Structures are given as C-alpha cells and as structure tokens.
Amino acid sequence: MQEKSLLLKAKKGNNKAFVELLQNEKLKLYKMAYIYMKNENDALDVVQETIARAYSNIHTVKEERYFATWLMRILINTAIEMLRKNQKIVPILEQQSEQIQVSSYDERLDLLQAIEQLEEKYKTVILLKYYRDLSTKDIADLLDCPEGTVKTNVHRGIQQLKKYFNKEGENYGEQY
Amino acid sequence: MENNIKEVIESIDVPMEKLDFAIEKGMGIQRKKDKKIWKRVILSSVASIALIVGSGFISPKMASVLADVPLIGFMFNIEEHDKGLETALSDDNKVVLNKTVTSNGTALTIEEIVFDGARLNVVYSMPEYKELSQAILTVNERELNVPESLKILEDKNIFRGLLEFPIAEELPDKFDLTIKFLQVGSTKGEWVFSTPIKKVNNHSNKVIAGQTGEVKGNTFVVESMDTSTTTTKINVKFDTTMDKLFSEESGVLNATIMDQYGTPLKVLDQTGGGDDKSTTYTYLIEPLRQDITEVRIAYYFFPFNLNRKDLIVPLANSFPQRISQDKMGDYVITGVTKKEHEATLSFYIDSEFPFDDTLTPSFFEIVSDSGESLITNYVHAVGPNKYEVSYQANVGKPIVHTVTTPYMELEPSAIVTIPVK
Numbered sequence: 001m002q003e004k005s006l007l008l009k010a011k012k013g014n015n016k017a018f019v020e021l022l023q024n025e026k027l028k029l030y031k032m033a034y035i036y037m038k039n040e041n042d043a044l045d046v047v048q049e050t051i052a053r054a055y056s057n058i059h060t061v062k063e064e065r066y067f068a069t070w071l072m073r074i075l076i077n078t079a080i081e082m083l084r085k086n087q088k089i090v091p092i093l094e095q096q097s098e099q100i101q102v103s104s105y106d107e108r109l110d111l112l113q114a115i116e117q118l119e120e121k122y123k124t125v126i127l128l129k130y131y132r133d134l135s136t137k138d139i140a141d142l143l144d145c146p147e148g149t150v151k152t153n154v155h156r157g158i159q160q161l162k163k164y165f166n167k168e169g170e171n172y173g174e175q176y
Numbered sequence: 177m178e179n180n181i182k183e184v185i186e187s188i189d190v191p192m193e194k195l196d197f198a199i200e201k202g203m204g205i206q207r208k209k210d211k212k213i214w215k216r217v218i219l220s221s222v223a224s225i226a227l228i229v230g231s232g233f234i235s236p237k238m239a240s241v242l243a244d245v246p247l248i249g250f251m252f253n254i255e256e257h258d259k260g261l262e263t264a265l266s267d268d269n270k271v272v273l274n275k276t277v278t279s280n281g282t283a284l285t286i287e288e289i290v291f292d293g294a295r296l297n298v299v300y301s302m303p304e305y306k307e308l309s310q311a312i313l314t315v316n317e318r319e320l321n322v323p324e325s326l327k328i329l330e331d332k333n334i335f336r337g338l339l340e341f342p343i344a345e346e347l348p349d350k351f352d353l354t355i356k357f358l359q360v361g362s363t364k365g366e367w368v369f370s371t372p373i374k375k376v377n378n379h380s381n382k383v384i385a386g387q388t389g390e391v392k393g394n395t396f397v398v399e400s401m402d403t404s405t406t407t408t409k410i411n412v413k414f415d416t417t418m419d420k421l422f423s424e425e426s427g428v429l430n431a432t433i434m435d436q437y438g439t440p441l442k443v444l445d446q447t448g449g450g451d452d453k454s455t456t457y458t459y460l461i462e463p464l465r466q467d468i469t470e471v472r473i474a475y476y477f478f479p480f481n482l483n484r485k486d487l488i489v490p491l492a493n494s495f496p497q498r499i500s501q502d503k504m505g506d507y508v509i510t511g512v513t514k515k516e517h518e519a520t521l522s523f524y525i526d527s528e529f530p531f532d533d534t535l536t537p538s539f540f541e542i543v544s545d546s547g548e549s550l551i552t553n554y555v556h557a558v559g560p561n562k563y564e565v566s567y568q569a570n571v572g573k574p575i576v577h578t579v580t581t582p583y584m585e586l587e588p589s590a591i592v593t594i595p596v597k
Contacts, residue, residue: 015203022199030195031188040191041364044198051202111177111184130181161177 007064018055025068029075032127036079038116046082050075069142072132076124076143083120114164122157129154197309197358252327252338256553258444260406260463264292267376279365282306284357286369287336292376293347294402294409294460295445296322298339298355305335306361314354315347323447342445344411344458349375378404383596391429391475391590394420399456401471401594403464407444410459410594412473418450427477432532433461436470438560440533469597474530475590478537484579491521491542491574504529504581507540518552519569525561529586533557538581542567542574550574 009017022029026047033046053074061070115126128134128142136154140147254262264270265288276285288299296313305328313320322341330336350372357367383401390396399411410433414421421429434440445460464471489499492509499507505527512521521542525531533556540555542565553566567574 018203019199026195026199027190030190031185034188035185040194044191044194044364047195048198048202051199052204055203111180112188115181115185126181127185130178131185133182158178165177 007061007067011059018058021067025071028132029071032072032075032131033079035115035123035127036083042082046075046079049082050078053078069138072128073142080120114161117164118157118160122153122160125150125153126157193312194358251331252329254338260444261297264290264297264376264378264406269374269376271371271373273369273371275369277367277369279367280363282360282363282365284360284367286355289353289371289373290376291373292378292404292406293343293380294404294407295343296341299329299336300339301334301336302360303334305331308357309359311339312356312358313341315351325445340445342447342458342460344447344449344456376406378406380404383594385594387592387594389475389590389592391587392477396475398473398592398594403596405463408461408464410461412457414455416455417452418448418455421455424480427479428537429475429477430532430536431459432474432530433459434472434474434530435468436472438530440531440557441471442533442556464596469595471594471596473592474586476584476586478584479582482537482582487578487580489576491576499576499578501581503583507578514569517569518566520564520566522562522564524563527561529584531561535563538579540565540576540578543577544572545575
C-alpha cells in the first residue's frame with residue numbers, strides 16, 4: 001500500500017518518492033549492469049541512463065507490482081544498446097560456445113567471469129532466473145518471447161557455464 | 177552451480193556514492209540527501225551560467241528564464257568583489273594546499289581553502305575549464321549537506337575557479353575536511369582532497385535576533401545573525417514549505433537587505449533549504465561597515481514567469497536620461513565618468529520600492545551597437561536605489577540594455593529591523 005502511494009506520488013513528480021521506490025532496486029540494477037558491462041564506469045552509465053528513461057516514463061507504470069520488472073526491462077535494453085553502441089559485443093556462434101573461456105588458463109577464473117562471458121541472450125535469462133528469481137513465464141513476459149525460448153536459453157546458458165568450468169577444472173564441478 | 181549464481185552476483189562490490197550520484201544525474205538533479213537546496217541566481221551579475229550549473233533545485237524552465245544574462249566571460253576579482261574573502265585569504269589559518277589529483281588522466285588542483293565560520297571557499301585550477309560534479313564535503317567524517325556556487329577567477333592559459341560553500345550550521349573551529357569530486361567534465365573518477373582546517377580569526381559575534389514578520393501570509397523569524405570581519409550571516413526561517421516561496425504558482429520570494437539608510441548590502445550568497453513544515457534561508461552578506469547600526473530585511477515576491485521585454489535605448493549625450501518602468505518607477509541615468517578605457521554609469525530608480533543590490537529581477541547592462549556586452553563591472557547598489565555599472569569606453573556608441581520590471585509590492589509587515597549596535 002505504501003509502495004502504491006509512493007508510485008502515485010512519483011507519477012505526480014515527487015522526486016523523493018521516486019528515489020524511495022528505487023531504494024530496493026538500485027543495488028540490483030547496478031549489479032545487473034555490471035554483469036553486462038564488466039566494469040564500474042560503464043555499469044554506472046547504464047544505471048544513469050536507465051534512471052533517466054525511467055524517470056521520464058514513470059507515468060506509464062500502471063501498478064506498483066510492475067515497477068521492478070519494468071525497471072529491469074529498461075536496464076537490459078539500455079545495457080544492450082550501450083554495448084552495441086560501444087561495439088563491445090562480439091557475436092559468438094553456438095558452435096563456438098566451448099571457446100567462451102578467457103584467453104589464458106593462467107588467469108584467475110571464477111563463476112562471475114564465466115557469467116560475464118556468456119552470450120547476451122543467455123546472460124539475460126540467467127540473470128533474471130537465478131539472480132532476480134523470476135519465473136519462466138515472467139521472464140517470457142518481460143522479454144516478450146515464448147516461454148519455450150526462455151527455457152531453451154536458460155538450459156543453454158547453464159550448459160555453457162558447465163562447459164566453461166569443465167575446461168577450467170573442478171571449481172564448481174561437484175555441484176552440477 | 178545454479179545456487180551459486182545469486183551468491184556470486186550479490187558479491188559484486190557497489191560504489192554507493194557513485195551509484196547515488198548516477199541516480200541523481202539520471203533524474204536530472206544533483207541534490208544532496210533530505211533537503212531541497214536552491215541557490216540564488218544573481219540575475220544581472222557574476223557568472224550566472226556557472227551559478228545555475230551548481231543549483232539543482234532550479235527547474236530547467238526557471239534556469240532558462242534566468243540564463244539569458246550576458247557576461248559569461250565575466251571574471252570575478254576577489255579584491256574588488258569580495259573584500260571579506262580577501263581578508264579571510266590573508267589570514268594565517270588559510271590552508272595553502274596546492275595538491276593535484278589525477279584520476280583517469282584528468283588533473284584537478286586545489287590551491288587554497290579558507291573557512292570563516294559562515295562559508296568555506298576553495299580555489300582550484302585545471303588546465304582548461306571542465307564542469308565539476310557537485311563536491312561531496314565531509315567534516316570529521318560526517319557528510320555536509322551544502323550547496324555550492326562557482327565564480328571564475330581566470331580562464332586564459334589555465335582555468336582557476338572559486339567554489340563557495342555557505343555553511344548554515346555551526347561547525348567547530350577546527351576540523352578535518354575532505355572534498356571529493358566524482359566527475360570532471362565527462363571523466364568519471366575520484367578526486368579526493370583532505371586537510372585539517374582552522375577557522376580564520378575574524379572576530380565573529382552573534383547579534384540578538386528573533387525579529388518576526390509576514391509576507392503574503394507567510395510568517396518568518398530572523399533566527400540568527402552573525403557578524404565578522406569576513407562575512408555576515410543571517411538565517412531566516414519561514415513557517416511554510418518552499419513551494420509557497422519559490423514556484424510558478426506563488427512566485428519567487430526575494431529579499432532586499434539594507435542598512436539603516438536603505439542602502440542595499442552586497443549579498444555574497446543566498447541559499448535555502450526546507451522540509452514539510454518550514455523553509456530556512458541563509459544569507460551571506462559583506463562584512464558590516466563600522467557606521468552600520470541596524471540591518472533591515474524587506475521581503476517581496478516577483479512572478480516566476482517574468483515575461484520581461486527588452487528595453488534598448490541609446491545612451492544620451494546629456495543627462496538626466498529617463499527610462500520608464502511604469503509603476504515601478506523610472507530608471508534615471510545621471511551621468512557617466514570615464515577613466516582610461518573604462519566608463520562608469522550612474523543611475524537611480526525613481527521609486528519608493530527598495531530594490532536589492534543587483535536589481536533583481538531586472539538587469540542593466542551596456543552593449544555595443546552590435547549587441548555585444550561591454551560590461552566590465554556588473555550593476556551594483558551604491559545607495560538607496562542608486563546604482564553604478566562599468567563598461568568599456570571608446571567602443572562605439574554605448575547602448576543601454578535593460579528589461580521591463582514586473583510589478584512588486586512591499587507590505588509593511590514584510591520588513592524587519594535587526595539592531596546591530
């Protein structure tokens with residue numbers, strides 16, 4: 001109820017209410033942005049642009065329960081746009097997925113890096129499912145795609161991570 | 177593995193200050209926590225554009241109204257324009273830091289810092305002008321909620337600027353100060369400067385306050401007044417929210433602060449902050465002259481939407497020359513004196529209304545026949561409704577450029593008098 005009134009206030013231009021609405025989301029927004037951008041400065045740029053877009057379109061949010069997913073959608077679109085703009089996306093074909101690993105085995109590798117290396121479509125569903133705890137249906141709604149596609153991409157994302165770690169050693173192998 | 181994904185993402189470090197800064201910028205504001213902050217924009221004077229940059233509260237619409245002021249290249253001369261600060265900078269407690277911090281390839285130098293109890297001033301430099309993000313100030317590790325303004329000291333081979341932070345609250349005479357910037361131009365990074373600070377010796381003194389008044393139904397009380405040899409600080413608290421004092425609906429509240437003769441005192445900085453119940457204005461004015469026995473504050477409103485019209489009049493060869501301002505009285509130009517390449521024009525306003533030190537919300541400048549500003553010293557009060565403005569002489573025919581003044585009304589209840597002796 002309080003959040004609903006916050007949303008109403010924010011829609012009427014109350015900045016304080018908008019900031020309060022963001023309180024539960026801002027850390028998650030940053031962390032998602034970081035996964036896409038892989039560095040602090042670009043992640044902050046994505047958050048800033050996301051907030052700018054959200055701020056000017058807050059009137060389109062119909063109910064408070066949609067606020068978080070609405071923000072996520074904006075963030076994902078913003079991050080992908082920025083990556084493309086910066087030409088930081090290197091398309092990776094399916095058959096090359098076993099080679100996602102970073103260039104040298106000598107480098108310290110961990111799960112975070114592995115997630116960062118995922119293709120964007122896999123990265124997005126992995127983030128939404130395992131970090132934001134969204135259901136397959138909610139992810140499908142958010143990304144505007146069939147549930148089957150979501151399931152397939154989650155499965156392939158996990159497979160890529162597993163392949164990555166199979167190559168890398170046994171860091172997470174025992175937990176598969 | 178699936179279970180570890182959340183854990184590993186949660187472990188990503190978050191730069192909280194920078195994140196909050198990004199959110200504020202995303203919202204198009206640069207506000208500090210809790211309080212609304214706004215700054216006076218000196219309508220007719222120094223580096224108005226720079227002042228607007230540092231003032232998050234003013235709406236883009238208001239800024240666009242106020243930003244039509246010339247003098248972008250106006251250089252602030254401390255000796256000439258702020259004698260109190262000049263005094264403070266000559267005190268032994270001034271900190272000469274001269275420290276350069278380079279972050280992501282961008283260098284920023286803080287040269288000097290001085291604190292006089294009412295304001296903190298920072299002289300900084302960089303190879304060329306780049307906008308600074310709002311400074312984050314911490315005193316003894318506690319973040320201060322303060323606005324800032326920028327004045328330009330030099331912009332030729334290097335850029336030197338003067339940041340001013342009005343300090344509304346009481347700070348100790350000695351403290352550890354940290355100043356942090358998170359963006360310089362388009363470069364994000366961290367520019368952090370730390371130093372111990374000691375208040376300058378300026379014979380500060382508290383004047384008995386508590387005077388009350390009312391303007392358009394809004395009651396106010398003079399909460400405090402501190403005098404010193406470097407700055408005079410006055411806090412006035414209104415028993416109403418800021419939107420009743422600064423908005424499109426209610427107009428903009430302005431004050432003329434003057435001595436017992438009605439001569440406006442120079443306002444160095446003006447800030448306001450508030451919550452759901454009250455709004456407090458802090459005025460920093462020049463040190464009081466020895467002969468001043470009382471300070472008067474007159475409050476009045478002017479419209480938010482000024483709808484000003486240009487008044488462009490060639491300067492006459494003989495004086496007096498009148499420029500009509502309808503109900504607000506004529507501007508009467510009484511003469512021009514020349515000294516080498518600079519001329520100073522004197523005028524008064526034929527009105528009972530007490531205009532402030534810089535003629536808010538109007539302005540008065542001299543332009544060339546091509547419309548270029550010739551101003552060398554902005555319009556400023558030299559007596560009750562008496563003003564001077566200086567400009568480059570011998571550059572063709574001078575033309576007076578001013579604007580229509582909106583009708584403003586002064587209620588007797590809106591004037592308070594503070595005895596200082």
